[in-house]
Amino acid sequence: MLYRNIYVDGVLSDITVDSGKIARIKPIGPDYEAQRREKGDEFFFALPSLVNMHTHSAMTLLRSAGSGLPLFRWLNEAIFPREAQLTSDDIYRGALDACEEMRQTGTTAFNDMYFSIESTLRAAKETNLQANIALSVTDRDCEDKQLFAKFLDSIHHRFEESGCTFSIAPHSIYTVSAHNLQMLADFAKEHQTLFHIHLSETQKEREDCLHENGVPPVVYLDRLGIFDKVGFKFIGAHSLWLDPTEIEILGSHHVTVVHCPNSNLKLGSGYRFLYTELRDAGVNVTLGTDGCASSDNLDMVEAMKVMSLLQKGVRNDPSVLPAEEVLKVASNNGRKALGLPDNSIVEGNVADFFLISTNNRVFKNIEYINSTPTQIHQEFLNRLIYAADGNAVSQVIKQ
Ligand SMILES: [Zn+2]
Known part of the structure; x- marks a missing residue:
């Protein structure tokens, strides 16, 4: 399974999941990002469940x-x-x-x-x-x-x-x-x-x-x-x-x-x-x-x-x-x-994470007003915990 347009630690990436594991996290780069935004793709933030x-x-x-x-x-x-x-x-x-x-x-x-x-x-x-x-x-x-x-x-x-x-x-x-x-x-x-x-x-x-x-x-x-x-x-x-x-x-x-x-x-x-x-x-x-x-x-x-x-x-x-x-x-x-395995979103780990759409009211525009991956990720986390609740979760990935 391929999950596209996902911010992992603030870096926009595509995630491939195979047999319940994160097989690949591939940063998509600015050109593809621009193309996909033009096409009206939906973008997401990801966090371990x-x-x-x-x-x-x-x-x-x-x-x-x-x-x-x-x-x-x-x-x-x-x-x-x-x-x-x-x-x-x-x-x-x-x-x-x-x-x-x-x-x-x-x-x-x-x-x-x-x-x-x-x-x-x-x-x-x-x-x-x-x-x-x-x-x-x-x-x-x-x-x-x-x-x-x-x-x-x-x-x-x-x-x-x-x-x-x-x-x-x-x-x-x-x-x-x-x-x-x-x-x-x-x-x-x-x-x-x-x-x-x-x-x-x-x-x-x-x-x-x-x-x-x-x-x-x-x-x-x-x-x-x-x-x-x-x-x-x-x-x-x-x-x-x-x-x-x-x-x-x-x-x-x-x-x-x-x-x-x-x-x-x-x-x-x-x-x-x-x-x-x-x-x-x-x-x-x-x-x-x-x-x-x-x-x-x-x-x-x-x-x-x-x-x-x-x-x-x-x-x-x-x-x-x-x-x-x-x-x-x-x-x-x-x-x-x-006694469960680490589910941090890195290659080789178990695929057990959730997604939140950047279209969600609380999470809008984070990627436009922050420039570095660390800032994007930090602001996403702060908004999740202080401004949102669990209803913001749009999808859970767990095999
Ligand atoms: Zn109790």
């Missing part, structure tokens, strides 16, 4: 449910009772809507946490998205230990042939006992899967943990031996309420955390995500939307904007988290966590 590192995709069914409630009331009054009614067919339908929304807004890989995970797997395969799908587990699911272990083993094997990956997701430290957390970490270690958990999402979670265990959530998990067992395969969604000791523990194990700014803001969970400190400690910081019940959409471009603006705002510093860096958080860092 994004990774939504924490979501519950089937929650498109519960989009915007319980607006105005804080986390614990939101879960118990608006979410859990409705989830109890969902069939596996409902979950397939909800996940399919989610996958289409993600694909249309430039996201081609996601890290899911829910139940009835085979329904989500089916939706991901039908829309050709890359997914790591984690089974969300609470103490209730662990009651019959033998049955549970058997179920997990059988699921793990079914995923092996699918191209997607399976992992385990203890819901949180307040819904899964110490014993079961250790059992699930053993499972993750044995099967080499990721260990995905909601971590320090609210101040209440932190205070309850201090009250019950005498230490904050990360120290509690460390004492249970969770990090020694799963190491860098640990993924802490939210990780908002952390102290310096906890950040040091997370950094020393090179774990991944997922920032979900829209969800934290909507649920009023407070805002104290310590991006710079986490990054500098060696934590792999990634970005997610969370499910549609708390983030309302799955738009990773919008999430990049919110994250970047919040970090500038709370630190009184406009230089914090510039466009290139928040893009890396939303793309490469996520791919690294999921």
Whole structure:
């Protein structure tokens, strides 16, 4: 397949894709460019596709449910009772809507946490998205230990042939006992899967943990031996309420955390995500939307904007988290966590990128008012993150 008239890092090029790889990127030169402009060709900007590192995709069914409630009331009054009614067919339908929304807004890989995970797997395969799908587990699911272990083993094997990956997701430290957390970490270690958990999402979670265990959530998990067992395969969604000791523990194990700014803001969970400190400690910081019940959409471009603006705002510093860096958080860092190959747009890499038309209102005239490739690319990135949203994406290329 040949994709014509595409700015790659500000250089106008034609891209040849063969067997799912970028076979060739050929700059087109000023003469051809002039000819094609005269002919009225359409031109595009290209960027590597994004990774939504924490979501519950089937929650498109519960989009915007319980607006105005804080986390614990939101879960118990608006979410859990409705989830109890969902069939596996409902979950397939909800996940399919989610996958289409993600694909249309430039996201081609996601890290899911829910139940009835085979329904989500089916939706991901039908829309050709890359997914790591984690089974969300609470103490209730662990009651019959033998049955549970058997179920997990059988699921793990079914995923092996699918191209997607399976992992385990203890819901949180307040819904899964110490014993079961250790059992699930053993499972993750044995099967080499990721260990995905909601971590320090609210101040209440932190205070309850201090009250019950005498230490904050990360120290509690460390004492249970969770990090020694799963190491860098640990993924802490939210990780908002952390102290310096906890950040040091997370950094020393090179774990991944997922920032979900829209969800934290909507649920009023407070805002104290310590991006710079986490990054500098060696934590792999990634970005997610969370499910549609708390983030309302799955738009990773919008999430990049919110994250970047919040970090500038709370630190009184406009230089914090510039466009290139928040893009890396939303793309490469996520791919690294999921074990996916680099999708930077260079020859030989996997072809997994999206296009935005230069005719789009927000992106008009960038190439006329900037002269060097670096300036063109820089302005494109800044407009994408601060002026546009995922609806600007015109095409996604992924085989
Ligand atoms: Zn979540």
